[in-house]
Amino acid sequence: MTSKLRLADRTNDLFPILGFLAAMASLAMPLNAWLVAFILAGAVVAAVHHAEVIAHRVGEPFGTLILALAVTVIEVGLILTLMQAEPEKAQSLARDTVFAAVMVILNLLMGLCLLSGAIRHHEQRFQRTGIGAALATLTVLTVVTLVLPNFTSSIPGPFYSATQLGFVAVVSLILYATFALVQTVRHRDYFLPEGDAQDEPDAHAAPPSAQRTAISGALLLASLVAVVLLAKSLSPIMGALLADWGAPPAVLGVLIAALILAPEGLAAVRAAKADRLQTSLNLALGSALATIGLTIPAVAILSIMTDLPISLGLDAKSTVLLFLSLIVSVQTLANGRTTVLQGVIHLMLFAIYLFTTFVP
Numbered sequence: 001m002t003s004k005l006r007l008a009d010r011t012n013d014l015f016p017i018l019g020f021l022a023a024m025a026s027l028a029m030p031l032n033a034w035l036v037a038f039i040l041a042g043a044v045v046a047a048v049h050h051a052e053v054i055a056h057r058v059g060e061p062f063g064t065l066i067l068a069l070a071v072t073v074i075e076v077g078l079i080l081t082l083m084q085a086e087p088e089k090a091q092s093l094a095r096d097t098v099f100a101a102v103m104v105i106l107n108l109l110m111g112l113c114l115l116s117g118a119i120r121h122h123e124q125r126f127q128r129t130g131i132g133a134a135l136a137t138l139t140v141l142t143v144v145t146l147v148l149p150n151f152t153s154s155i156p157g158p159f160y161s162a163t164q165l166g167f168v169a170v171v172s173l174i175l176y177a178t179f180a181l182v183q184t185v186r187h188r189d190y191f192l193p194e195g196d197a198q199d200e201p202d203a204h205a206a207p208p209s210a211q212r213t214a215i216s217g218a219l220l221l222a223s224l225v226a227v228v229l230l231a232k233s234l235s236p237i238m239g240a241l242l243a244d245w246g247a248p249p250a251v252l253g254v255l256i257a258a259l260i261l262a263p264e265g266l267a268a269v270r271a272a273k274a275d276r277l278q279t280s281l282n283l284a285l286g287s288a289l290a291t292i293g294l295t296i297p298a299v300a301i302l303s304i305m306t307d308l309p310i311s312l313g314l315d316a317k318s319t320v321l322l323f324l325s326l327i328v329s330v331q332t333l334a335n336g337r338t339t340v341l342q343g344v345i346h347l348m349l350f351a352i353y354l355f356t357t358f359v360p
Contacts, residue, residue, distance in 0.1 A: 011042070011046075012045070012046040012049040012050065012219075013046075013215075013219060014046075015039065015042035015043050015045070015046040015223070016043060016046050016047070016050070016219040016220070016222040016223040016226060017219075017222060018039055018042070018043075019039050019040070019042065019043035019046075019222070019223060019226025019227070019230060020222040020223075020225055020226045022035075022036065022039050022226065022230060023225060023226045023228075023229035023230050024229075026229060026230060026233040027229070030233070031233065033234060036230050036233055036234050037234060039226070039230060040226075040227060040230040040231065040234060040259075041259065043223045043226040043227050043230065044074060044223070044227055044259055044260060044262075045262070046219065046223050047070060047074060047220055047223035047224060047227065048070060048264050048267075050216035050217070050219045050220040050223065051066055051069075051070035051216075051220055052267060053208050053212065053213060053216040054066055054213055054216055054217060054220070056207055056208060057207050057208050057210075057213045069290055069294075070220065070224075072287070072290040072291055072294045072295060073224055073294075074224060074227050074260050076294060076295050076298045076299075077224065077227060077228035077231070078097075078227065078228065078231045078256055078260070079093060079094050079097055079256070079295065079298075079299060080298060080299070080302055091308075091309060091310055091311045092250075092310075092311045093252065093253065094295065094296070094299040094310055094312070095146065095158075095253075095310070095311055095312050095313075095314065096250045096252065096253025096254075097252075097253040097256050097257055097295075098145070098146065098253075098291055098292055098295055098296065099146060099250075099253065099314060099318060099322070100250070100253040100254045100256070100257035100258075101257040101260070101261065101287075101288065101291045102138075102142060102288055102291065102292070102322070102325075103321070103322075103325060103350060103353045104254075104257050104258060104261050104265075104350070105261065105284050105285070105287055105288040105291075106284075106288065106325045106326070106329050106346070106349075107325055107346045107347065107349040107350035107353065108265075108346075108347065108350040109261065109265045109268055109269075109284050110281075110284050110329070110332075110343075110346050111342075111343050111344070111345070111346030111347035111349075111350060112265070112268075112269050112272075112343070112347070113268050113269055113271075113272040113277065113280040113281070113284065113343070114272070114277075114332070114338045114339075114340075114342045114343035114346065115340055115343025115344060115347065116269050116272050116273050116343070117272035117273060117275065117277050117280070117338070117343075118338060118339050118340040118342075118343055119340060120273055120275075121275050122339070123337055123338070123339055124272070124275060124277040124337070124338050125277070125336055125337055126277045126278045126281055126333075126336055126338075127278060127336070128333070128334070128335070128336040130183070130282075131281055131285065131333050132333070133179070133182065134179065134281075134285040134286070134289060135285065135326075135329060135330055135333065137175055137176075137178075137179045137289055138285060138288055138289055138292070138326070139326050139330075140175060141172060141175055141176075141289065141292040141293060141296075142292060142322060142326065144168060144171065144172075145168060145172065145292055145296050145312055146312060146313065146314050146318075146319075146322065147313065147314060147319055147322070148313075149311075149312045149313035150313035150314070150319075152164060157311070157313070158311045158312060158313025158314070158315075159309055159310070159311060159312070159313070160312060162303075162304050165300045165303060165304060165310075166300060166304060168296065168300065169296060169297035169300035169301070170297075172292060172293050172294075172296045172297055173293065173294075173297050175293060176289055176290065176292075176293025176294060177293075179289055179293075183282075183286075248357065248358065248360060250357050251357060251358070254354070254357060261287065264283060264287060267283060268280040268283040268284055271283070277338065281333070296312075317356060317360065321349075321352065321353050321356070324349065325349055325353075328345060328346070328349065329346075332345070332346065
């Protein structure tokens with residue numbers, strides 16, 4: 001077991017360096033697409049790993065906030081890079097990716113956490129106050145950014161005008177910043193495990209040293225640079241491949257969200273299995289909030305500066321699935337206890353979303 005952990009640590013230390021070198025090389029010459037894809041996936045996993053190391057050093061709930069921010073930086077970098085590389089496909093990319101991330105988090109990730117935790121521990125508990133605040137913030141952000149554009153009249157269609165887009169970007173930032181303040185300063189105890197759960201041996205291993213944390217910080221930055229530059233070189237090939245397969249445009253958003261959230265999802269599932277559902281939910285909902293609260297403002301700035309219109313409003317099918325996911329999430333987390341039933345419900349909701357994405 002120890003040798004496997006050491007190998008994993010060495011791999012996570014290697015990929016940021018390898019990714020950074022490949023990213024620099026991609027600026028001068030074309031690289032093999034499969035090699036780029038392999039290094040890109042490794043760099044994403046390594047980035048989240050090193051964010052986890054830093055998060056472990058600073059403790060909860062700051063740790064989950066750092067993880068969410070790291071994942072969102074990667075997502076924003078990918079979206080902005082792909083938007084600039086392929087402007088003709090950029091109009092709906094941000095919407096598809098943000099919506100896919102929300103559906104992955106609320107249904108796939110939450111479903112896996114609830115199901116795996118309940119199978120091992122039968123019933124798990126968490127603090128309703130903090131989770132309820134996160135769900136309320138998430139509901140406002142998703143509806144304002146992904147649904148309301150369909151009902152405004154300044155510009156026809158699922159678009160915001162430049163003024164509206166700027167206003168929504170500011171609102172998103174204010175909501176996310178306020179939530180982060182509540183989570184980390186004002187009401188930090190709302191997001192910590194109740195009672196003796198905070199003192200369980202499995203909940204907190206020995207924190208990494210200051211030297212290890214500094215190394216992880218440098219490797220995290222190298223990983224972020226590698227992800228953005230490698231995605232830019234890979235985007236034309238990915239677009240052509242999806243077109244050859246006849247896949248709907250929204251599939252690209254699903255692939256980006258799955259790639260970015262996979263490592264963090266594994267961390268959340270591990271926490272649920274260790275009977276730390278509070279940490280799992282902090283990770284899941286924190287990622288969803290950061291995805292919208294930071295991605296939409298970044299995309300809005302690019303749209304306004306480059307005069308590139310972006311389509312944010314969801315179609316009718318996606319709107320129904322979004323509302324259904326939000327309503328079920330509120331009901332699932334209403335009483336502070338979860339069982340296998342809630343996990344299965346969320347996983348079936350994700351299956352419906354995935355099926356209707358490929359078969360609209």
